[in-house]
Amino acid sequence: MAKIELDNVSLALSNSLFGKDEYILRELSFTLNQGDRLALIGRNGAGKSTLLRLLSGVYLPTTGDIKVDGKVSALFNLSVGHRRESSGRTNMIIRTLMQGEKYEEVKAKLPEMEAYADIGRYIERPMETYSQGMAMRVTFSAATAFRPDILLMDEWLGVGDAEFRAKSAERMTEMSSSSGILVLATHNERLSMENCNLGLWIDRGRMKALGNVEEVWAQYKASMKVSSEVPQPDQMLDDSNG
Numbered sequence: 508m509a510k511i512e513l514d515n516v517s518l519a520l521s522n523s524l525f526g527k528d529e530y531i532l533r534e535l536s537f538t539l540n541q542g543d544r545l546a547l548i549g550r551n552g553a554g555k556s557t558l559l560r561l562l563s564g565v566y567l568p569t570t571g572d573i574k575v576d577g578k579v580s581a582l583f584n585l586s587v588g589h590r591r592e593s594s595g596r597t598n599m600i601i602r603t604l605m606q607g608e609k610y611e612e613v614k615a616k617l618p619e620m621e622a623y624a625d626i627g628r629y630i631e632r633p634m635e636t637y638s639q640g641m642a643m644r645v646t647f648s649a650a651t652a653f654r655p656d657i658l659l660m661d662e663w664l665g666v667g668d669a670e671f672r673a674k675s676a677e678r679m680t681e682m683s684s685s686s687g688i689l690v691l692a693t694h695n696e697r698l699s700m701e702n703c704n705l706g707l708w709i710d711r712g713r714m715k716a717l718g719n720v721e722e723v724w725a726q727y728k729a730s731m732k733v734s735s736e737v738p739q740p741d742q743m744l745d746d747s748n749g
């Protein structure tokens with residue numbers, strides 16, 4: 508059974524501009540159980556992607572405890588780890604092994620992954636000879652070939668040309684509904700309502716609200732309305748002039 512538990516987790520990263528550590532996430536505590544589908548909501552720079560990276564194991568918490576039970580698939584930064592000089596096929600094998608799949612299972616799945624990418628004999632050529640779309644087909648096929656217990660996504664993925672986009676959209680929907688836990692960082696309200704039941708609003712690295720996805724969106728949007736109603740400097744000048 509998939510489970511994610513965060514107990515008072517904070518994360519500091521070094522800020523190269525000022526040469527010191529800065530807290531990006533602060534005092535996060537929540538639990539996600541099998542069946543939970545969480546949308547991460549918040550302004551640019553709030554900490555959504557950083558939280559996804561923490562959940563995927565890229566970062567360790569500076570303080571607090573994090574427990575992630577289940578096989579995790581992170582569908583972001585898909586091109587990281589490419590070996591450009593190696594073939595598409597070799598890259599498919601490397602990616603799936605890095606995701607923690609067993610070699611025998613990867614080998615058995617390879618024909619299906621290649622058929623899905625559908626780039627013909629290019630699959631045997633080095634990835635540095637691929638167009639961007641071809642590279643995405645290969646990476647997407649490998650990244651979504653196995654079903655994880657926990658699926659982490661930074662915005663919904665739409666990749667490739669019109670034909671592949673339709674095919675990949677279908678797979679994304681199937682993947683998100685079959686995974687035990689989904690965590691999706693998104694600015695798209697409709698998409699998060701369609702795919703998630705819970706919402707977590709993050710504001711400057713802190714939890715602002717956690718609960719029903721519709722309610723959390725409503726709270727977040729109301730806060731934006733309030734901040735846009737604060738008088739702007741030129742308005743204040745006009746008022747004081749009279």
Ligand SMILES: Nc1ncnc2c1ncn2[C@@H]1O[C@H](COP(=O)(O)OP(=O)(O)OP(=O)(O)O)[C@@H](O)[C@H]1O
Nearest residue numbers: 520521522531549550551552553554555556557558
């Ligand atoms: N590797 C890093 N080192 C230092 N600071 C970082 C690093 N990655 C992100 N940050 C900072 O952390 C903060 C949160 O960034 P993050 O990418 O998590 O925000 P976000 O909520 O995903 O934003 P967006 O909606 O724009 O994608 C930002 O201020 C960013 O500059």
